[in-house]
Amino acid sequence: MKRVPSKCDVVIIGGGPAGSSAATHLALAGIDVVLLEKVKFPRNQVGESLIPHFWKFTDMTKVSEKIQQEGFVAKGGAVTVWDNQVHQIKFSEFGFTRPGLHIERDRFDEILLKHAESCGANIFNQIAVKGVDFSNAETPRVFYTDKREQAYIESSIDCRYVLDASGSNTCLANQFKSRQTISAELNFLSMWGYFKHSSFVGIDRNCHKIEDLSKVKPVTFVMSFGGGWLWHIVLREKTSVGFILPSKTTVGMNRQQREVFFRKSCKQLPHLSTLLAPAQFIEGSLEFRPDYSYYSTNVCGENYYCIGDSGAFVDPVFSHGVQNAFYNAAIATTAIKASLKNPKNRKRYSQLCESRMQQFYGFSRALALGEFGNNGIKPDLVKNLMKSLPPLELKLLLLASAMTNRSDNFYKLLNEAGLLEAFEDSSAIKSMGKFDQLSF
Numbered sequence: 001m002k003r004v005p006s007k008c009d010v011v012i013i014g015g016g017p018a019g020s021s022a023a024t025h026l027a028l029a030g031i032d033v034v035l036l037e038k039v040k041f042p043r044n045q046v047g048e049s050l051i052p053h054f055w056k057f058t059d060m061t062k063v064s065e066k067i068q069q070e071g072f073v074a075k076g077g078a079v080t081v082w083d084n085q086v087h088q089i090k091f092s093e094f095g096f097t098r099p100g101l102h103i104e105r106d107r108f109d110e111i112l113l114k115h116a117e118s119c120g121a122n123i124f125n126q127i128a129v130k131g132v133d134f135s136n137a138e139t140p141r142v143f144y145t146d147k148r149e150q151a152y153i154e155s156s157i158d159c160r161y162v163l164d165a166s167g168s169n170t171c172l173a174n175q176f177k178s179r180q181t182i183s184a185e186l187n188f189l190s191m192w193g194y195f196k197h198s199s200f201v202g203i204d205r206n207c208h209k210i211e212d213l214s215k216v217k218p219v220t221f222v223m224s225f226g227g228g229w230l231w232h233i234v235l236r237e238k239t240s241v242g243f244i245l246p247s248k249t250t251v252g253m254n255r256q257q258r259e260v261f262f263r264k265s266c267k268q269l270p271h272l273s274t275l276l277a278p279a280q281f282i283e284g285s286l287e288f289r290p291d292y293s294y295y296s297t298n299v300c301g302e303n304y305y306c307i308g309d310s311g312a313f314v315d316p317v318f319s320h321g322v323q324n325a326f327y328n329a330a331i332a333t334t335a336i337k338a339s340l341k342n343p344k345n346r347k348r349y350s351q352l353c354e355s356r357m358q359q360f361y362g363f364s365r366a367l368a369l370g371e372f373g374n375n376g377i378k379p380d381l382v383k384n385l386m387k388s389l390p391p392l393e394l395k396l397l398l399l400a401s402a403m404t405n406r407s408d409n410f411y412k413l414l415n416e417a418g419l420l421e422a423f424e425d426s427s428a429i430k431s432m433g434k435f436d437q438l439s440f
Ligand SMILES: Cc1cc2nc3c(=O)[nH]c(=O)nc-3n(C[C@H](O)[C@H](O)[C@H](O)COP(=O)(O)OP(=O)(O)OC[C@H]3O[C@@H](n4cnc5c(N)ncnc54)[C@H](O)[C@@H]3O)c2cc1C
Pocket: 013, 014, 015, 016, 017, 018, 019, 036, 037, 038, 039, 043, 045, 046, 047, 048, 049, 050, 127, 128, 129, 130, 165, 166, 167, 168, 169, 171, 190, 242, 289, 292, 307, 308, 309, 310, 316, 318, 319, 320, 321, 322, 323, 325
C-alpha cells in the first residue's frame, strides 16, 4: 500500500473537480502535491450538466481529449419553462464550437482524478482529513484518518499550503466557523433520482424517444414549480431528474414519504410526466441534500485556499458549479505558484485571489438568486467582472437571466455598471429565444 508522505509543498483536501484540477495545475508546474480524498473513487455525485465554458479550463489542465474520448452526451443548450413561459438557449448562437455535456459525475470526476495522477500528483483515496493546525504559519499540519485498512490509522502531513476542496463538507470553513447560510428564506432542499428509458427534450424543443439520442441533440430541461424548480438531464444509460424546493415543502416527511412525493410529482407535472411516460424509476436511486445555499466569509489566507463548493455554493439553476470549481482551482494555484516563488508576497497574492473568488461567487449568486437580494455579495466586485466580459458572453448571460423570474438583481447590477445602455436591444434580448408553449 502506497504510504502517505510526511511532508510536501501543497496538501489538497478532496478529489472532486476543484481538487483534481488544482492537483493537475500544480503537478504540471513540478510542485510536490498530495491529494487526500476521503472515499474510494469512482463515487456518485450530483451536478451532471456542464455549460461549454468548462472546456477552456480542461484545455489548461490538458484533459479535454480524455473527456472527448469518453463520449459523454453532447447537449446543444437548454430549454426552460418558467412560470409557463418557454425560453431556449442554443450554445451555437453564442460562438461556442464545442458542446455542453451531460456527464455521469462518477466517471467524469474519476477521469479528472486519474489525469491528475498521470501528471505527477500524489493521489490517495479513503483518507479523510480531520483538521489543520495552522499554529506554525510556515508549516501547516494536516491531520487525517487513513481508512484503507480495517484498523484506521491516525496520522498527519506537513506542508506549506493547504487547498480545501472538500465540497459541501467545507472542512476549513467549519474549522474557522466562517460558513454562513445565504438567507433564512433560501432554505432549499434538493432531491434527485434516476430513470431508465426516459424520453428527452431535443434542440428542436420536441419530446423524443430515447432511441433518437444519437440523431437529435438533447438539451437540459428546466421547469419552475412549487416555489423552486426541477431538472431533466438525459445521460447515456439513464436520466437524472431532480427537484430544488423550499425545505418547508417536505417538512415532517420521512424518507419514504419524500420518495412518494417525488414519484407522484414526476407522474403529475406537465411536460415532465410526458417525458417520463415510457420510463422506469431506478429503485433506491433517490437522494437528498438539505439547505445547501451557503458561503464562507474567509476563503483565502497566507497558507490556505478554499476552492469550489468548499468556499460557497449557489443554486445550480445555471449549471455553474463545476465551472466555478475549475475557475477557483486555476486562480488559487496561480497564487500558490507565485507564493512558492516569492514567499514575501504571499499575503498579497492570497488577497488578490480572495477578491477574484468572491467576485466570481458573487456574480454566480447574482445570476442564480436574482431578486433574493445581495446577501453575501460585494456588488462592486460583481460589476467589475460584468465590465470585463466580452459582449457576446454578456448577451448570453442576459438571455440566461431572462429565462427565470430571478433576473431583477442581475439587471440592477448591470444597470449600475452602466452596461444596460450598451445593450440597446436589452429588451429584445429578454424576449430572444422566447416561445409560447411546448408541443408536448
Ligand atoms: C442538487 C445539485 C445539482 C447540481 N447541478 C449542477 C449542474 O448541473 N452543473 C454543475 O456544474 N454543477 C451542479 N451542481 C454543483 C456541483 O455538483 C458542485 O459545484 C461541484 O461538484 C463542486 O466540485 P468540488 O470539487 O468543489 O466538490 P465535490 O465534487 O463535492 O468534491 C469534494 C470531494 O471532497 C471529498 N471530501 C469531503 N470531505 C473530505 C475530507 N474531510 N477529507 C478528504 N476528502 C474529503 C468528498 O468525498 C468529495 O469527493 C449541483 C449541485 C447540487 C447540490
